[in-house]
Amino acid sequence: MAMPPNSVVPTTEHTTTTTTTSSKPMEVPVKPHHDARSPSFLRLGLYPITLKFEDVVYKVKIEGKGTCCGGEVSMKEKTILNGVTGKVSPGELLAMLGPSGSGKTTLLTALGGRLKGKLSGKITYNSRPFCGSMKRRTGFVTQDDVLYAHLTVTETLLFTAMLRLPNSISQDEKVEHVEQVIAELGLTRCKNSMIGGPLFRGISGGEKKRVSIGQEMLINPSLLLLDEPTSGLDSTTAQRILTTIKRLASGGRTVVTTIHQPSSRLYHMFDKLVLLSEGSPIYYGPASTALEYFSSVGYGTSITVNPADLLLDLANGIAPDVMQEHEQGETTEKDQKLVRQKLHTAYETNISTRLKADLCGLDVSNHINQAKEVATRNHVSSEQWCTSWCHQFHVLLLRGVRERRFEPFNRLRIFQVISVAILGGLLWWHTPTSHIEDRVAMIFFFSVFWGFYPLYNAVFTFPQERRMLIKERSSGMYRLSSYFLARTIGDLPLELALPTAFTFILYWMGGLKADPATFVLSLLVVLYNVLVAQSLGLAIGAILMDVKQATTLASVTTLVFLIAGGYYVKQIPPFIVWLKYLSYSYYCYKLLLGVQYNENDLYECSKGVHCHVVDFPAVKSVGLTNLTVDLLIMAMMLVGYRLVAYMALQKVQ
Structure with missing residues (x-):
């Protein structure tokens, strides 16, 4: 159950471990770890954000076939996102599920204010458009871990803190905050190890992912966006990563993540779900009721399956009762297209109208007032840059x-x-x-x-x-x-x-x-x-x-x-x-x-x-x-x- 929006990140117990590393690079001196309830941590109080996106449409121009003599190239528009709508409140974890190429990453990039091109629709943060101050309260974790190979975990996070935290926070407090994030994400054992790269071995893939999350956690983001954080990880490591993300959401953050094919354990950790099929939504709502909804529109199954597997089959246009035929290669593209059309029609009939009415009537004044109080209490600056x-x-x-x-x-x-x-x-x-x-x-x-x-x-x-x-x-x-x-x-x-x-x-x-x-x-x-x-x-x-x-x-x-x-x-x-x-x-x-x-x-x-x-x-x-x-x-x-x-x-x- 989600915690109140104005709550802070819960502290966790930290165990003392011995740090071992094969190389001894230049270390950044750090102070002993203090409890997360220290004043420096509370100075970064949360700014509750309610994220709404309505009828988001994104199109790109692609080159078509040109004439052989004139050399002209015709340009065609391809729709990547087609009318995606949803809402995420503080304390909630929204998962975007869909096959490869369904538009998950594009939608996440749009929500992070990073998408360039022809984007229509409405995306608001506490009923306001994206701006520079909102960017500083937004953490965005990309699918690929873009890190410097020759820096240690501590150095990576400390340099990020020195760049992203304001000058009003002292250097000692920034070092302390880095230690808190390292302990919170379970990186104490490898904090003095190099990240590593193609030419030499460093920390593991799961640890790199946690370092990437840690870079965004340093600013104590109110909105956290993650692009397939479990990609390429084994099930146990993926479970640890998503448990960490879930804990961050329960602290009052608004969290949105894309995910390709989660296990059933991961699926049941989601609060809300957006299911995309070729850029169009076919489900939005609580993750726990997704199977019940599809069963009500005629796409239920009598066997016990991983909910994510069933939803991905539906997003690909494969109905549960024809799975065996699909495995034998007997389903056609025409059948899959028909299933998608039926699911899209059902979405428009059963979900879309109710969802838009809910968004129109949503009152976020309480969240705005809370945000103003937090901003005033913590002297949040409206300037574009927080450091000189x-x-x-x-x-x-x-x-x-x-x-x-x-x-x-x-x-x-x-x-x-x-x-x-x-x-x-x-x-x-x-x-x-x-x-x-x-x-x-x-x-x-x-x-x-x-x-x-x-x-x-x-x-x-x-x-x-x-x-x-x-x-x-x-x-x-x-x-x-x-x-x-x-x-x-x-x-x-x-x-x-x-x-x-x-x-x-x-x-x-x-x-x-x-x-x-x-x-x-x-x-x-x-x-x-x-x-x-x-x-x-x-x-x-x-x-x-x-x-x-x-x-x-x-x-x-x-x-x-x-x-x-x-x-x-x-x-x-x-x-x-x-x-x-x-x-x-x-x-x-x-x-x-x-x-x-x-x-x-x-x-x-x-x-x-x-x-x-x-x-x-x-x-x-x-x-x-x-x-x-x-x-x-x-x-x-x-x-x-x-x-x-x-x-x-x-x-x-």
Whole structure:
């Protein structure tokens, strides 16, 4: 039986267990666990929410068959949801049941305010539309557990708490709240274990699911939405997960979950049920009376079955009395369509009219008054963000550093760069000043290698974090600008340390001008080039958000920049000469030459004959003048590419 809406989450007894883990990552210090009735917990008082959705219709456009000659493609509309109606009150657990493709996840996404596209109908929260403050009171657990593999359970939840809980709550209280959630969800045993990923083993699937639920529980949500929380789990683990969800609902929360094929034990834990068939509802009401309802409309069964199995058969258009025929492959699609039509007609006759009348007469004033009292008592802010920009930036930067501290790819990159630098230094070992061709080639190698290597690394940055970015941005965890700067700045230490080490090795081994000032200027030009190349890589990755497509485009771009860089082709045809002005490698090459040489420098062009360096073809093609303009152009590229990347991320959904 549901508890009153204004009740708080019941406390549970917590047993002390010994934490064991195979790896000992950097641990976040936590305080000993306190009782859930502590003041910091009560400061997050519940905001009772009554969720109503009426005649929800969602359609998408799909491509049809086009004409073979004109190349025109006809667009057709497909109905995903067709007139779904229902209501969930605080303390209730509503389950959405239906076959794959029936629209469960789409409806859940719509209820969470995350659905983009042509949505009609009415969805209200205490008779009000979805807004930013409601987003902060809504927890949304996706079907896939999108978590950072190299963070521990405690670190994952603590960083989430630091981002999602307001600044009015102290750091110690946030740590304490994380410990409470860990104990509430039974994660104490694995709290110092890494999440794990495809390349190494971490916590179990059920524990990952509980961590995902815990991330949403940190904000003490009044509305909790879960997309197939038991998918891929064994029956015992699924039972534990749903028991936890049921307990959360009994604390006064409004809980909605989709579920594919629950066992009979899980089914009887639901308070209400929505049964969908091809996007249309065929049942809404108490889960305990579903079989009785279908029996009353002529689809009962005399044998004992799992209620969920029978309901899924009906949603697929398979009547109980023809199950045996279906198993023998004798039922036709026409028969299934007829069953669905009858069930939909029965729903319209027996449920829909009564349900809509009930929703129209629903008085939620008590809930609104309770919500206002709770909001006033807890100083609930109507601002869009509950934390400052600087706080978000600091937390995201710290999280990024901790997540990437174990990446083996970093060690591989260090080996690659150092080995190439040493090999290059041996090949250009103390090149004499008279060997102008080799020295200019070495300078061009600097500009090419550190124009392309950072670009390819930066291309992976945003596509790899696309799912995490969508998840966290949908929850309103942080501003995009704070994420963008934290993510790009967090990579700078390694991005700048590697070219610095490379330049130290190759510059002195190669025998370039042995002058400290010249070396420092050359290093600064190389680092400048790295930042510009990284900016272009970020832009390409953010625009395409697909690793394969981004690397393909990066390959074509680097090839063009290589050819037009001013070293291989000296006389580019006038109609395509503009390409070299798009190549940052061209400007880097020119700046490095300007640092090493001036217009009065000479070299031995033949025995006993000296020529001006500026007349050497590879130098003459780019020149040694207007270096300040080149610096400004590269600055425009650096800023422009990053602005393009930022604007592209704003469109990521």
